Amino acid sequence: MNGRKRYAAAVISAALTVTLAGGYVYAATQHFADSTTDGAWENWVQQWEGQVRTDYEKIALTPGSNETQMNFAWYSKADGTSTPKVELSTQSDMSGAVIFEGGATPAIDGYMSNKVTAKALTENTAYYYRYYKNGMPSEVSSFRTHGFNNYAMLYVGDPQIGASKGQTTSKGDKLESDSDLNTAARNDAFSWNKTLNTAMSANPDISFILSAGDQINKNVEGKDPGNEVEYAGFLNAGWMKSLPIATTIGNHDSTNESYSFHFNNPNDTQLGKTTAGGDYFYKYGPALYVILNTNNYNCAEHEQVMKQAVAAYPKTIWRIVMFHQDIYGSGLDHSDSDGIVLRTQLTPLMDKYDVDVVLQGHDHTYSRSYLLKSDSKTHSSYDFYDWDNVTDEAGHVFPYSNAAYQAENNCYTIANKMPDSVTNADGTLYMEANSSTGSKYYELIPNQQDYIAVRNQNWNPTYSVIRINNNTFSIDTYEITGGQPQKIDQTFTLKKTNIARR
Numbered sequence: 001m002n003g004r005k006r007y008a009a010a011v012i013s014a015a016l017t018v019t020l021a022g023g024y025v026y027a028a029t030q031h032f033a034d035s036t037t038d039g040a041w042e043n044w045v046q047q048w049e050g051q052v053r054t055d056y057e058k059i060a061l062t063p064g065s066n067e068t069q070m071n072f073a074w075y076s077k078a079d080g081t082s083t084p085k086v087e088l089s090t091q092s093d094m095s096g097a098v099i100f101e102g103g104a105t106p107a108i109d110g111y112m113s114n115k116v117t118a119k120a121l122t123e124n125t126a127y128y129y130r131y132y133k134n135g136m137p138s139e140v141s142s143f144r145t146h147g148f149n150n151y152a153m154l155y156v157g158d159p160q161i162g163a164s165k166g167q168t169t170s171k172g173d174k175l176e177s178d179s180d181l182n183t184a185a186r187n188d189a190f191s192w193n194k195t196l197n198t199a200m201s202a203n204p205d206i207s208f209i210l211s212a213g214d215q216i217n218k219n220v221e222g223k224d225p226g227n228e229v230e231y232a233g234f235l236n237a238g239w240m241k242s243l244p245i246a247t248t249i250g251n252h253d254s255t256n257e258s259y260s261f262h263f264n265n266p267n268d269t270q271l272g273k274t275t276a277g278g279d280y281f282y283k284y285g286p287a288l289y290v291i292l293n294t295n296n297y298n299c300a301e302h303e304q305v306m307k308q309a310v311a312a313y314p315k316t317i318w319r320i321v322m323f324h325q326d327i328y329g330s331g332l333d334h335s336d337s338d339g340i341v342l343r344t345q346l347t348p349l350m351d352k353y354d355v356d357v358v359l360q361g362h363d364h365t366y367s368r369s370y371l372l373k374s375d376s377k378t379h380s381s382y383d384f385y386d387w388d389n390v391t392d393e394a395g396h397v398f399p400y401s402n403a404a405y406q407a408e409n410n411c412y413t414i415a416n417k418m419p420d421s422v423t424n425a426d427g428t429l430y431m432e433a434n435s436s437t438g439s440k441y442y443e444l445i446p447n448q449q450d451y452i453a454v455r456n457q458n459w460n461p462t463y464s465v466i467r468i469n470n471n472t473f474s475i476d477t478y479e480i481t482g483g484q485p486q487k488i489d490q491t492f493t494l495k496k497t498n499i500a501r502r
């Protein structure tokens with residue numbers, strides 16, 4: 001498995017980095033969010049062992065094709081009686097409920113994946129719903145819409161439930177993910193719930209979550225259910241029943257079908273595919289969201305998706321793209337390796353389709369770029385070969401440190417260096433999210449790249465709150481320390497006065 005070397009590196013002392021052949025340096029950190037120090041820990045251990053880890057049937061909400069729709073997905077037992085049905089009401093007693101029916105397909109052994117879309121939602125409305133498993137209704141849950149043209153969202157990176165494996169807790173236990181108990185997933189699922197609770201307490205008006213990939217850690221293949229306990233921990237967070245989440249496919253999610261069974265992504269294009277799924281898009285108020293699976297390096301397919309998305313929703317004021325591998329980040333090791341494999345091909349697409357913001361993950365560090373554009377020159381494309389090397393178009397394999405390859409990656413220009421606010425920007429903002437759970441952290445790359453405006457690594461779970469309306473996109477980023485959110489960067493704002501241009 002290609003990832004083996006990186007996993008091995010992750011358990012080496014925080015003070016160390018490891019230099020490999022070719023001069024390539026891996027991050028190595030023992031920092032992680034140790035949930036066992038929390039007052040609620042013992043209670044959580046009981047819950048985890050009793051039911052949480054073995055319940056694969058939790059629901060996930062996803063934004064629909066546009067703001068008037070909500071997508072649902074959940075597992076039920078494969079006993080021939082799947083009932084993919086959601087009832088939706090504006091009353092808590094479910095009176096006057098509207099029924100939405102969808103489809104069910106075989107998921108992992110013993111389970112069906114149920115998917116339903118609810119339609120005709122209105123803004124600023126509380127909704128109550130229940131979904132059906134094998135003919136039986138669930139308990140009533142709820143969600144609410146906020147304003148469709150002026151709203152907030154939560155942007156998170158790499159929850160990666162289970163990635164704390166190999167770490168040692170305050171109680172002296174070494175976390176693992178190989179037994180049925182999966183103590184690593186238990187630790188990280190606790191942290192995920194805490195991050196969402198903290199973010200939502202401070203920002204109760206958030207409409208949906210954007211997760212930039214690696215929801216779970218165990219990159220098992222095909223229909224192997226070995227990561228289901230991690231999904232069970234991820235979907236157990238209280239807010240998962242009440243908050244839609246738009247996820248992208250991370251390298252840890254990519255090789256396994258369970259992702260596609262758990263999430264009902266809108267406008268599934270069947271392009272940019274890996275085993276887990278592919279690219280999709282949706283519109284929400286004044287913004288278009290294009291979600292790319294960059295584990296697939298076929299950027300011609302990603303371009304097709306961007307074209308389709310823009311053709312479907314040509315008039316949105318904002319265009320936001322999210323993918324996992326950070327092409328402009330500042331962490332070890334990816335911002336100097338597999339992230340930049342994609343850089344030469346994706347940067348011009350962000351220009352061509354007039355993308356305002358790119359949301360990235362993968363590097364478990366925080367950074368915010370200056371506004372960047374392509375240098376308009378032709379650049380070679382590269383492919384990911386292993387964690388040390390790339391291949392060029394002629395099929396030559398060489399290390400990331402190769403001088404010609406490094407030179408190709410100067411394929412950008414810095415369009416704007418304004419520190420906190422840009423009006424009618426010409427260029428794209430690239431955000432890199434740190435881990436939202438603290439299941440794993442990387443070091444910052446020693447030499448800050450010239451395209452990075454601000455970066456941060458304090459070894460704390462972080463999240464960003466994005467607020468958007470017809471004229472303004474703003475982003476604030478927080479770390480959670482002592483259970484409280486603390487800002488780690490100033491508010492950064494993009495403004496538009498020429499909103500009629502599209």
Ligand SMILES: [Fe+2]
Nearest residue numbers: 158160214362
């Ligand atoms: Fe990750």
